[in-house]
Amino acid sequence: xxxxxxxxxxxxxxxxxxxxxxxxxxxxxxxxxxxxxxxxxxxxxxxxxxxxxxxxxxxxxxxxxxxxxxxxxxxxxxxxxxxxxxxxxxxxxxxxxxxxxxxxxxxxxxxxxxxxxxxxxxxxxxxxxxxxxxxxxxxxxxxxxxxxxxxxxxxxxxxxxxxxxxxxxxxxxxxxxxxxxx
Numbered sequence: 001x002x003x004x005x006x007x008x009x010x011x012x013x014x015x016x017x018x019x020x021x022x023x024x025x026x027x028x029x030x031x032x033x034x035x036x037x038x039x040x041x042x043x044x045x046x047x048x049x050x051x052x053x054x055x056x057x058x059x060x061x062x063x064x065x066x067x068x069x070x071x072x073x074x075x076x077x078x079x080x081x082x083x084x085x086x087x088x089x090x091x092x093x094x095x096x097x098x099x100x101x102x103x104x105x106x107x108x109x110x111x112x113x114x115x116x117x118x119x120x121x122x123x124x125x126x127x128x129x130x131x132x133x134x135x136x137x138x139x140x141x142x143x144x145x146x147x148x149x150x151x152x153x154x155x156x157x158x159x160x161x162x163x164x165x166x167x168x169x170x171x172x173x174x175x176x177x178x179x180x181x182x
Contacts, residue, residue: 005066029080086148092163
């Protein structure tokens with residue numbers, strides 16, 4: 001059996017999980033609500049405060065869907081109880097981020113400020129000296145990761161000087177610039 005799919009998902013107190021027709025899963029917790037349609041062939045059950053995912057057969061497709069379904073379900077439970085966070089660093093002279101109400105405004109070397117409005121259930125926060133650290137928080141792991149990728153894409157890190165937006169702790173290999181010819 002799948003190692004990921006086999007392990008049960010502990011449901012913390014304060015989190016309510018409802019499995020509807022066709023595996024429409026609704027999870028409510030202290031940080032928010034999530035709803036997702038999971039694979040209808042998988043069997044999802046609640047036993048002793050834990051969620052268990054079982055697969056119908058042993059085919060390659062069933063084994064793959066087993067682990068995926070369990071991982072998606074676990075991300076929903078963790079999201080509504082703890083939330084997910086992505087942190088982005090801004091590097092470069094004059095590059096900075098600031099909040100204008102709920103909107104994130106970036107000054108990243110373009111002729112105009114770049115603005116990002118947060119989608120539902122996602123919040124932005126600017127930290128660090130001179131607004132050089134962006135914190136993205138939300139209940140959906142998929143949404144938080146997607147928003148972080150879109151923000152990073154507005155000015156990805158370049159390999160010569162290292163300027164741009166990168167994930168916190170991301171290593172960007174630097175290249176040697178042009179050399180004077182002899």
